[in-house]
Amino acid sequence: MTDPSPHVLRYAAFTHDPDGGNPAGIVLDAAGLGDAEMLRIAAEVGYAETAFVTGEHDGVRDIRYFSPIAEVPFCGHATVATAIALAERDGPGRVRFATPVGEVPMETTRTAGRLVASFTSVEPRLEPMPEHVLDELLDLVGLDADALDERHPPRISFAGNRHPVLVVADGAAFDGVSFDPARARALMDEHGWPATITVLHRLDDGPDGRLRFEARNIFPVGAIVEDPATGAAAAAVGGYLRALGAVTPPARVVIAQGRHVGRPSELVVDIPERGGIVVSGSAVPIG
Template sequence: MRKYTVNAFSKIPGGGNPAGVVLHADLLKESEMQQMAEELNFSETAFIMASENALCKIRYFTPVEEVRLCGHATIASIGLMKHLKLISDGIHQIETAAGLLTVLVHPDKIMLEMDEPNFFESMDRHLISDSLGIEVDSLLEHPSPQIVSTGLKDLIVGVKSLEILRTLRPDFKKITDISSKADMAGYHVYSYGADGSVYMRNFAPLLGIQEESATGTASGALAVYLYKYGKLPKSSETTRTFFQGMFMERPSEIEILLRDDGINTKVFVGGGVSDINSLD
């Protein structure tokens, strides 16, 4: 067993979202993985083990519970394996609780296929704005706040300006209660820059994460949400870069790839890694 920290969705040292990565975790009990994740105290820690059906199997733990999938911890894991020359560039599959997922390993980035998009209920605008400490008319009128999943269920919420996004005053108790009742991970709040770029903040206190600097699964959910409601152009292949972590002084760039064959839409999220450090 070997422990590392890796920053995912980062192009510069100190940017991105740090994850714990544990190699050769096959002999660890679930309780030991949970304890280790709590001790490392990252938003997620990935545990890599052997798989009969894929490159590897990865399990993901927040400080308080196991989750089905984590985008940034996967990018960190595959980036670490590439750094250690355990894998080469190309197309690989990984085994997760969300199923077998495809990973595209490029010279400068890793792209992870997310789970099949699923759309759930819309949420009351007054309830959501109150929990974010803003007026209801600060929310974008369309699309409405809605729960979407590409691996984990997140509430996608649009606000009208970057200044509103920057000055949110989240009530973490209210967000925790709403997230628990709706059986979702948390809120993924977005707005647009002057050039139309997408900027995001993520709050998941139910999972022990007050705010996260880069969130792959929620970014995938946001991408398919914007695509579904015509906020991204319809095409057989659409690429974008989303931005997160700028208000936490951990700038993150999350690359999005949408593939639409006219029947199904697949979403990939990815980016680079930095700050690889051994904890042993």
């Protein structure tokens, strides 16, 4: 008989502060859980996603992700949190996850006393954004086309999930983005976007010359309307920048997120010349 109350860990990802980053639920032993049970647990946890480790074979752990309303093909912050939880239990090293979108290898290391996890996304790809879709998105967030950054044109980017990407030129306009969650959810369901709508603002380059962005990720699920840290979107942004020639690989990009929802986070994105995008961050237990 399935345990009706499996042990759920709660971690904040892409932060060193339990009050920052993106909360994720984690069930390390979910082999006996069915889809309805995992969805129920994710809804009870109430975070953007809960990760379920459903089995292991040949050193590869099967993992699935559920938001409070549906299964999600891939979730970066919950993957990072799960890898950190395993590293705390088993020690740092390499972990391989079999996700619904393909195998995602992880590396966990200890740096300055803190565990850091890095995942390598599946092969990214870029799609054009149809004009009518761009019009719908701009209307959703209350922006005109001339508010967009000409250096970074709108696209739909995939690195595990399909994310529409908008880059806003002006910081005040970026801060002023607002949207109706129900309308955003309807638009995402209509276009088959299972994760977030990604809105970026390019900051001044860091002292090391690296590109820096701030991100807002629209993700209306239950009580959540905006995601504090989105690893899958960060990977998609890395693929987007490489495909557009906005960086010269190998390159590192830093993305700040979560300021607008009171849970600041930082995601480090490494962009190789080819292959998957590497996203790194820390995670800490909540409570």
